[in-house]
Amino acid sequence: MELNKLDAIDLQLLDSLQHDASLSNVALADKVNVSPPTCLRRVKRLADGGWIERQIAVLNADQLGASLGHGLSALVEVSLDKQGAEHLDTFEARAVAHGAVQQCWRVSPGPDFMLVVQARDMPHYLAISQALFTQDANVRNVKAFFATKRAKFTTTWPLFK
Incomplete structure (x- = not known):
């Protein structure tokens, strides 16, 4: 091969x-x-060869949330004031290191980042947002969308036509 x-x-x-x-x-x-x-x-x-990144168990979010109180999913747009490589890398590293951030994407056009954040409740989300967004002087704008229902979630790639 x-x-x-x-x-x-x-x-x-x-x-x-x-x-x-x-x-x-x-x-x-x-x-x-x-x-x-x-x-x-x-x-x-x-x-x-790197085709298989890792093998994991995908947990049932509804059951886990009901049991542990992880009831708040947020999709968060983050725009930075300065978009130089070092500024993007710095924010990305902080977001990736935070345990509540499930996914971190650099995107274009529009915001600089899209995050998927999982929180127990709104006070927990507030603590997350203060750690990631308010303490960073370079964060210009944050727009959070809170999920009311997950209609589809998959980790699969369509490999066949």
Whole structure:
């Protein structure tokens, strides 16, 4: 497998793993019609090549929120006053390091960043916003949107037409 090329079996393996990474090697091999040793070798090569970033468990947000009180999801637009590389990097590093920030995207045009923030409640969100936005003199504008319903959430990529 070339570093930048994926064949049909690679795509089948990636598609199967992104839907259920808990499959045993034997079950995965059976699903894509290759031998278990071939499957193991290919998956290792995909991981070593960076195609598989990591394998995780996706938790049920509704059940977790009900149990732990993580009931507030916010999508937050952040615009900085100065957009020099060092200013963008500094804010990004602070946002990425904060445990309540689930996702951090640099975007263009419009705001400089889009964050997905998970908080227990509004007082917790206030503490997060003070740590990330109010204490930074370079943050010009923050616009938060609070989720009322998550209609879809997926981590999968469409690999087949």
